[in-house]
Amino acid sequence: MNMETITIKDIARMCGVGVSTVSRAMNNHPDINEETKMKVMEIIKQYHYIPNNSARNLKRLDAKVIAILVKGISNPFFMKMIKIMESEIQKKKYSLVLHHVEMNEDEVDVALELIKEKRLRGIIFLGGYFTHTKEKLQQLQVPFVLSTIAMTQKYQDTSYSSVSVDDIKESYKLVDYLCKMGHKRIATIVASNLDESVGKLRQEGYRMALEDNGIEPDDSLIYVMNHELDPYTMENGYAVMNQILKSENVPTAVYAISDTLAIGACKAILESGRKIPEDISVAGFDGIDMAYFYSPSITTIRQPIEEIAKETVAILFDVLRKKVDHQHKTFEAELVIGGSTRKID
Amino acid sequence: MNMETITIKDIARMCGVGVSTVSRAMNNHPDINEETKMKVMEIIKQYHYIPNNSARNLKRLDAKVIAILVKGISNPFFMKMIKIMESEIQKKKYSLVLHHVEMNEDEVDVALELIKEKRLRGIIFLGGYFTHTKEKLQQLQVPFVLSTIAMTQKYQDTSYSSVSVDDIKESYKLVDYLCKMGHKRIATIVASNLDESVGKLRQEGYRMALEDNGIEPDDSLIYVMNHELDPYTMENGYAVMNQILKSENVPTAVYAISDTLAIGACKAILESGRKIPEDISVAGFDGIDMAYFYSPSITTIRQPIEEIAKETVAILFDVLRKKVDHQHKTFEAELVIGGSTRKID
Numbered sequence: 015m016n017m018e019t020i021t022i023k024d025i026a027r028m029c030g031v032g033v034s035t036v037s038r039a040m041n042n043h044p045d046i047n048e049e050t051k052m053k054v055m056e057i058i059k060q061y062h063y064i065p066n067n068s069a070r071n072l073k074r075l076d077a078k079v080i081a082i083l084v085k086g087i088s089n090p091f092f093m094k095m096i097k098i099m100e101s102e103i104q105k106k107k108y109s110l111v112l113h114h115v116e117m118n119e120d121e122v123d124v125a126l127e128l129i130k131e132k133r134l135r136g137i138i139f140l141g142g143y144f145t146h147t148k149e150k151l152q153q154l155q156v157p158f159v160l161s162t163i164a165m166t167q168k169y170q171d172t173s174y175s176s177v178s179v180d181d182i183k184e185s186y187k188l189v190d191y192l193c194k195m196g197h198k199r200i201a202t203i204v205a206s207n208l209d210e211s212v213g214k215l216r217q218e219g220y221r222m223a224l225e226d227n228g229i230e231p232d233d234s235l236i237y238v239m240n241h242e243l244d245p246y247t248m249e250n251g252y253a254v255m256n257q258i259l260k261s262e263n264v265p266t267a268v269y270a271i272s273d274t275l276a277i278g279a280c281k282a283i284l285e286s287g288r289k290i291p292e293d294i295s296v297a298g299f300d301g302i303d304m305a306y307f308y309s310p311s312i313t314t315i316r317q318p319i320e321e322i323a324k325e326t327v328a329i330l331f332d333v334l335r336k337k338v339d340h341q342h343k344t345f346e347a348e349l350v351i352g353g354s355t356r357k358i359d
Numbered sequence: 360m361n362m363e364t365i366t367i368k369d370i371a372r373m374c375g376v377g378v379s380t381v382s383r384a385m386n387n388h389p390d391i392n393e394e395t396k397m398k399v400m401e402i403i404k405q406y407h408y409i410p411n412n413s414a415r416n417l418k419r420l421d422a423k424v425i426a427i428l429v430k431g432i433s434n435p436f437f438m439k440m441i442k443i444m445e446s447e448i449q450k451k452k453y454s455l456v457l458h459h460v461e462m463n464e465d466e467v468d469v470a471l472e473l474i475k476e477k478r479l480r481g482i483i484f485l486g487g488y489f490t491h492t493k494e495k496l497q498q499l500q501v502p503f504v505l506s507t508i509a510m511t512q513k514y515q516d517t518s519y520s521s522v523s524v525d526d527i528k529e530s531y532k533l534v535d536y537l538c539k540m541g542h543k544r545i546a547t548i549v550a551s552n553l554d555e556s557v558g559k560l561r562q563e564g565y566r567m568a569l570e571d572n573g574i575e576p577d578d579s580l581i582y583v584m585n586h587e588l589d590p591y592t593m594e595n596g597y598a599v600m601n602q603i604l605k606s607e608n609v610p611t612a613v614y615a616i617s618d619t620l621a622i623g624a625c626k627a628i629l630e631s632g633r634k635i636p637e638d639i640s641v642a643g644f645d646g647i648d649m650a651y652f653y654s655p656s657i658t659t660i661r662q663p664i665e666e667i668a669k670e671t672v673a674i675l676f677d678v679l680r681k682k683v684d685h686q687h688k689t690f691e692a693e694l695v696i697g698g699s700t701r702k703i704d
Binding site (some may be wrong): 040046070079090092093096097101104109110111112114115247252277278280281284304307308309 | 392424435438441442446449454455456457458459592593594596597622623625626628648649654678
């Protein structure tokens with residue numbers, strides 16, 4: 015059968031019902047037998063029947079473009095963000111151009127090139143860090159939003175928007191919890207000092223929490239991600255944790271600044287014959303699905319991924335269409351306690 | 360300091376070295392002290408200095424577009440594919456438009472709309488299934504490649520390309536291994552029968568392997584993903600495994616047709632107080648990083664993700680630029696044995 019010729023009449027005939035019944039099934043009308051409805055929907059799915067009006071509604075996609083420039087695309091955290099943003103952008107009848115910015119690339123330069131694309135209406139910068147002069151940012155002639163990006167220099171600027179959690183505060187929350195559970199030797203897996211990103215802010219929260227709990231931060235417990243491996247990956251956490259386990263000062267708890275790093279660390283701990291949390295407690299940051307499904311579930315800071323992604327797109331379109339002012343929005347994150355951390359004496 | 364005015368001379372001055380030393384550091388010249396080089400690179404990174412020539416080399420991105428239409432974007436397997444494809448497409452100086460196709464949407468209709476975008480040069484269909492008439496496919500006026508898509512109807516067609524593994528064969532390989540390890544009651548978590556995708560092929564491989572090992576396939580051991588949850592997710596595997604554990608016929612092994620499902624299944628098994636693999640063996644499919652880092656590592660079929668992604672883009676550009684014929688390429692996948700499966704008596 016030629017699929018293109020399939021009509022609602024064909025579907026009705028194949029199901030042995032009338033056209034109005036097919037229509038009721040498709041529109042979720044209450045006045046239809048559940049079994050009949052199931053049957054109709056199965057046939058519709060099987061033959062990939064598309065009702066005329068929804069075919070008509072297929073938006074023209076050649077019109078307008080929103081670009082997402084992402085740093086650190088390997089992290090499932092960003093993957094989920096991109097998925098939600100993509101779907102939100104599609105709802106607004108815009109197309110999404112996805113562009114990966116290398117760690118050593120300047121995202122504003124990349125954006126300036128992208129803007130030569132005449133139909134580009136807005137930009138979302140996702141992940142990484144952002145230390146640009148006001149002059150440079152002013153060159154960006156389309157509205158943009160920084161999403162989950164650490165801004166070490168806060169411009170109090172209304173020339174762009176930002177959406178994120180307070181990385182210092184949330185990191186503090188987690189490390190404070192570990193301290194309250196009796197941990198005094200808490201190692202951390204962080205980003206290099208050259209990295210101005212969330213890694214820096216999360217490390218700051220770690221230090222502040224220790225100090226407020228009367229623990230002198232010990233530099234020998236601060237481990238930097240392996241720069242030969244991709245940052246924020248399980249592989250990297252695994253490599254660094256093996257290094258920690260070989261040290262003379264094995265900690266009672268490890269706080270990795272992403273869940274991916276934490277999961278890699280768990281692998282190294284378990285492989286060494288140690289138990290989690292009996293021998294070492296492990297905590298992460300982000301709240302990706304994997305942290306929950308890991309065994310044991312990983313104690314983490316759960317960022318409201320969906321809210322952040324949706325708000326990022328919403329703000330961009332508000333600025334774009336309603337010409338409202340730019341805004342800076344900070345979401346609360348949640349300390350989620352899993353089986354990977356325990357109280358010690 | 361205004362970043363835009365930073366020159367190689369500024370960098371040299373800040374490092375206390377000559378301009379030629381900065382140049383050597385940037386070009387990885389052997390004739391430079393390692394410590395000096397590190398210092399220079401740190402300053403360069405810190406000030407986001409971009410050498411002139413690399414700024415010149417920034418490609419114009421407004422030119423040409425490749426679209427990826429993906430079904431099932433939640434699966435980390437596709438995420439990794441997209442990341443690699445994106446980077447390959449960028450190398451070719453094309454832009455990537457990412458478009459998510461809903462499970463009940465017709466990807467060819469979506470593609471036809473996208474083609475109205477005049478700069479669209481090629482399409483990659485990623486994931487899902489593909490049962491369209493030749494007539495319909497002929498409407499697609501730009502080259503396209505099907506990547507990791509099950510084609511239950513093989514057209515032997517040279518009007519498009521395809522890249523994938525042999526899902527029946529690879530699934531057979533895994534289930535045959537479980538049989539050879541002594542398992543006779545092997546449950547499987549599969550896609551609905553309405554789903555013509557890889558799910559169907561993998562189920563076929565499962566049945567064939569059982570039969571070749573003298574085991575009668577038992578329909579009560581075939582579990583369909585929960586249709587109220589996103590397919591191929593950990594959450595879904597968790598829900599279905601809980602259902603399996605409540606059944607009267609608890610199997611000795613479970614084969615989930617994706618690693619994400621398998622990881623969710625593990626969570627349910629461990630929560631019930633059972634051990635993996637002592638009480639139940641678990642196997643997945645795909646070979647995502649998470650399957651390896653899970654504890655225990657999950658026995659799986661590792662698809663050559665990187666090769667598949669790169670070959671998909673390479674073939675598309677061969678057709679596009681060199682006008683070579685379309686091709687259908689099948690990659691070998693690898694059975695990776697983890698700690699999640701064991702031999703039974």
